[in-house]
Amino acid sequence: xxxxxxxxxxxxxxxxxxxxxxxxxxxxxxxxxxxxxxxxxxxxxxxxxxxxxxxxxxxxxxxxxxxxxxxxxxxxxxxxxxxxxxxxxxxxxxxxxxxxxxxxxxxxxxxxxxxxxxxxxxxxxxxxxxxxxxxxxxxxxxxxxxxxxxxxxxxxxxxxxxxxxxxxxxxxxxxxxxxxxxxxxxxxxxxxxxxxxxxxxxxxxxxxxxxxxxxxxxxxxxxxxxxxxxxxxxxxxxxxxxxxxxxxxxxxxxxxxxxxxxxxxxxxxxxxxxxxxxxxxxxxxxxxxxxxxxxxx
Numbered sequence: 001x002x003x004x005x006x007x008x009x010x011x012x013x014x015x016x017x018x019x020x021x022x023x024x025x026x027x028x029x030x031x032x033x034x035x036x037x038x039x040x041x042x043x044x045x046x047x048x049x050x051x052x053x054x055x056x057x058x059x060x061x062x063x064x065x066x067x068x069x070x071x072x073x074x075x076x077x078x079x080x081x082x083x084x085x086x087x088x089x090x091x092x093x094x095x096x097x098x099x100x101x102x103x104x105x106x107x108x109x110x111x112x113x114x115x116x117x118x119x120x121x122x123x124x125x126x127x128x129x130x131x132x133x134x135x136x137x138x139x140x141x142x143x144x145x146x147x148x149x150x151x152x153x154x155x156x157x158x159x160x161x162x163x164x165x166x167x168x169x170x171x172x173x174x175x176x177x178x179x180x181x182x183x184x185x186x187x188x189x190x191x192x193x194x195x196x197x198x199x200x201x202x203x204x205x206x207x208x209x210x211x212x213x214x215x216x217x218x219x220x221x222x223x224x225x226x227x228x229x230x231x232x233x234x235x236x237x238x239x240x241x242x243x244x245x246x247x248x249x250x251x252x253x254x255x256x257x258x259x260x261x262x263x264x265x266x267x268x269x270x271x272x273x274x275x276x277x278x279x280x281x282x283x284x285x286x287x288x289x290x291x292x293x294x295x296x297x
Contacts, residue, residue: 002020002021002293003019003020003026003027003053003055003058004018004058004059004060004289004290004293005017005018005046005049005050005058005059005060005061005083005289005292006019006060006061006062006095006282006286006287006288006289006290007042007060007062007063007075007079007288008063008064008092008095008282008284008285008288009038009042009062009064009071009072009075010033010119010120011033011119012032012033012119013030013032013033013041013045014030014031014033014038014041014042014045014075015028015029015030015045015281015282015285016028016029016042016045016046016048016060016285017049017282017285017286017289018050018052018053018055018058018289019286019289019290021293022103023099023102023103023104023286023290026052026053027048027049027050027051027052027053027055028048028049028052029044029046029048029049029050029052030045030048031044031045031048037071038071038072038074039074039075039077039078040078042062042075042078042079043078043079043082046060046079046082046083047082050082050083057082057083057084059083059084059292059293060079060084060085060288060289060292061086061087061089061090061095061287061288061289061290061291061293061295062075062079062085062090062288063089063090063091063092063094063095063096063284063285063288064089064090064091064092065091065092065120065122066091067088067089067090067091067137068089068137072089075089085292086292086296087292087295089288090287090291091122091124091140092116092120092122092124092284093114093115093116093122093124093125093140093142093284094124094133094140094287095283095284095286095287095290096114096116096122096124096240096242096277096279096283097112097113097123097125097126097140097240097287098124098126098290098291099283099284099286099287099290100112100114100240100242100277100279100283100287101126101129102287102290103279104277104278104279104283104286105238105240105275105276105277105278105279106126106238106240109237109238110126110127110128110129110237111126111127111128111234111237111238112125112126112236112237112238112239112240113125113126113231113234113238113239113240114126114240114242114277114283115142115223115226115227115239115240115241115245116242116243116283117166117167117223117243117244117245118166118167118243118281119166119167119168120143120162120166121142121143121159121162121165121166122140122141122142122143123140123141123142124140124287125139125140125230125234126236141159142159142161142226142230143159143161143162144161144162145159145160145161145225145226145229145230146160147161147164147222147226147229148160148164154169154172161222161226164218164219164222165222165223165226166198167197167198167199167244168198170198170201170202170219170244171196171197171198173218174196174200174201174204174211174212174215175193175196177211177214177215182211183211184204184211184212185204185207185209186200186201186203186204186209186212189203189204198244201215201216202216202248202251205251206250216251216252217255219252220252220256220259221259223241223245223252223259224255224259224260224263225263227239227241227256227260227274228259228260228263228264231260231264231269231272232264232268235268236272237271237272238272238273238274238275239272239273239274240275240276240277241256241274241276241277242276242277242279242283243277243281243283245276246277246279247280247281249276253274253275256274257274260272260274
């Protein structure tokens with residue numbers, strides 16, 4: 001069985017998957033970014049995934065939010081002790097759209113945008129079957145989509161869209177509402193305001209919490225504005241929503257479609273499919289594996 005390892009360097013952990021030639025995950029490992037940081041965590045996660053798959057001496061690929069950083073270079077160096085790393089590190093959005101086109105929601109689709117939301121926000125673009133990286137390799141920097149004319153410090157640090165729809169952004173918006181005097185049962189269920197996560201907010205909306213529902217509605221608007229803007233520029237056949245959006249698709253997917261319909265011309269919207277990724281939290285890691293498997297000698 002041909003196996004390749006893909007590693008995603010996240011904010012808090014490194015996730016590694018071993019995938020076969022068809023994109024099926026046959027091994028998985030995850031390691032928190034503690035102690036030795038990302039290089040040590042990535043090597044441990046990749047080794048765990050390889051052991052689970054019964055594979056040794058295989059190729060590995062890396063996806064990271066900042067693929068050209070010194071930290072990512074250290075990750076690749078650390079992996080080199082046990083794996084062949086034949087391709088440069090990819091950004092998370094690039095890796096995710098490659099995975100969607102290979103074995104995810106966009107199989108057989110030539111023009112695709114993947115919007116990946118979690119602790120970070122990024123996007124990947126496939127044009128005529130090929131990843132579009134831009135002049136400087138920064139295409140898909142969706143975190144920096146400017147969707148609000150107000151200037152805020154977190155916009156300047158992380159980007160407007162990231163500040164609004166990332167996991168920390170969703171939790172922060174509920175916290176602001178509570179600080180302003182709104183009452184939400186989410187705080188009690190989370191064990192305190194500082195403990196609130198995006199998952200708590202989504203669970204609160206499912207249970208009928210009014211503040212959580214309001215935060216989710218605002219989140220839908222920001223996601224839809226991002227999808228509409230990306231679609232108007234690229235004219236894709238499909239937009240794939242991944243990460244936290246896919247995990248909360250029961251709350252987000254249909255409202256995002258409805259908002260996009262109001263924000264796009266009929267010619268754009270009527271020919272656009274907006275779907276949730278079926279790849280769970282592993283899309284970028286799967287894409288990294290695919291990039292490694294298809295890299296030249």
